[in-house]
Amino acid sequence: MRYNRFLEEMLVKALLLVDSQDKCDILLNNLFKENKIGKRDRIWVRDRFFFYLRHRLLFDEVSESIGELAKNTAMFFEDEPDETLASKIEFLRKNGRFDSLFNESFSDFLISKISVLYGKNAFLWFNSKAKTVLRANLVKISRAELSGMLENEGFGNFPTEITPTGIVLEPTEKSLKNIELFEKGFFEFQDESSQLASLLVNKNSRNLLEPCAGGGGKSLAIASFFKNIEITASDSRTYLFKEIEERAGRAGTNIKTASFSDISDKFDTVFIDAPCSGSGVLRRNPGDRWKIDEKSVSELSLLQKELIQKFSEKVKKGGELIYVTCSFLESENEEAVRNFLNKNKCFTLVPAKQRLFENIGCEESLDEVTEGDFLKIQPLHERDLMFGAVMKKVD
Numbered sequence: 001m002r003y004n005r006f007l008e009e010m011l012v013k014a015l016l017l018v019d020s021q022d023k024c025d026i027l028l029n030n031l032f033k034e035n036k037i038g039k040r041d042r043i044w045v046r047d048r049f050f051f052y053l054r055h056r057l058l059f060d061e062v063s064e065s066i067g068e069l070a071k072n073t074a075m076f077f078e079d080e081p082d083e084t085l086a087s088k089i090e091f092l093r094k095n096g097r098f099d100s101l102f103n104e105s106f107s108d109f110l111i112s113k114i115s116v117l118y119g120k121n122a123f124l125w126f127n128s129k130a131k132t133v134l135r136a137n138l139v140k141i142s143r144a145e146l147s148g149m150l151e152n153e154g155f156g157n158f159p160t161e162i163t164p165t166g167i168v169l170e171p172t173e174k175s176l177k178n179i180e181l182f183e184k185g186f187f188e189f190q191d192e193s194s195q196l197a198s199l200l201v202n203k204n205s206r207n208l209l210e211p212c213a214g215g216g217g218k219s220l221a222i223a224s225f226f227k228n229i230e231i232t233a234s235d236s237r238t239y240l241f242k243e244i245e246e247r248a249g250r251a252g253t254n255i256k257t258a259s260f261s262d263i264s265d266k267f268d269t270v271f272i273d274a275p276c277s278g279s280g281v282l283r284r285n286p287g288d289r290w291k292i293d294e295k296s297v298s299e300l301s302l303l304q305k306e307l308i309q310k311f312s313e314k315v316k317k318g319g320e321l322i323y324v325t326c327s328f329l330e331s332e333n334e335e336a337v338r339n340f341l342n343k344n345k346c347f348t349l350v351p352a353k354q355r356l357f358e359n360i361g362c363e364e365s366l367d368e369v370t371e372g373d374f375l376k377i378q379p380l381h382e383r384d385l386m387f388g389a390v391m392k393k394v395d
Contacts, residue, residue, distance in 0.1 A: 185250035193386035205268035216244035223253035276325040280385030333387040
């Protein structure tokens, strides 16, 4: 096993901090910078750290100290357990506890939800590592052109199944962020599910407000897909506007940023990418599996209902309100939409499948990503889980 005292210390430091930082990527990046760790060693620590997060219950069970925890995680990751670890694993297998500790390493709340919604087999998918997905920026390049250029740079890739802009990368240790194709704005990092959510927009809209824009990923996608729509991105965190403007400049798109207090107009489309539990992106953020519980989801559900109601007031008559989350939990999705529609009879659902067909065709494939009137992406595919609803203001 490639293991030395320095790498052991770095993994120990990361594991000691695992519950102190909301975003594990930020935790690791800060640790790497502070300790001036090289690329190869970063990969070593990162792989084993995230392996621990995906199977935390097992390693906590078989480890009595933080040092042993780091070593056991590394040995199991490389399939080279020492005699002590092998004996403990064998004991757990014999008493029937190994599978649940290894595969169902989630909060009790999520274990229950995943089991009921998708069955026990879905845990294997939730524990898998999501591939990197790109969105070709149609303002500057086609998917086919970008795919060929990436191949020439040594990045094996293949197209997403449904969206016309998605490219899935083959696993690689090479970085994409420093290559010229990225600097020229030819692509953004964006999962196919987020691309599909952006394609819920009515192509006849003249203007669109995204009030929870974050770093602007959905706004950028919408600007790429629908070049004639005037987009205003907003967020309560106005410090993010600089990032949105920089990304829009690189992409060659014009996205206006504005604080809530400066928005007086009404819009053809209001696109709410709501703050949510993130339960649909657990493959990318395995640390969140320990933070999502009934209390946090209940608090988010209240916020989501408030946001839908508040920003529905910015929709013109005949316009549309689009609500999306990267969650698979009904309380954040269907319940939030039904609650709003019950209180606002002037809005009615537009079937997501109908809208996606209008924008990209491929009707048969759309059965994979829709359910009833909603965009509702299921596990077992190379897509994050996402929910979306389109509501038209008819009166």
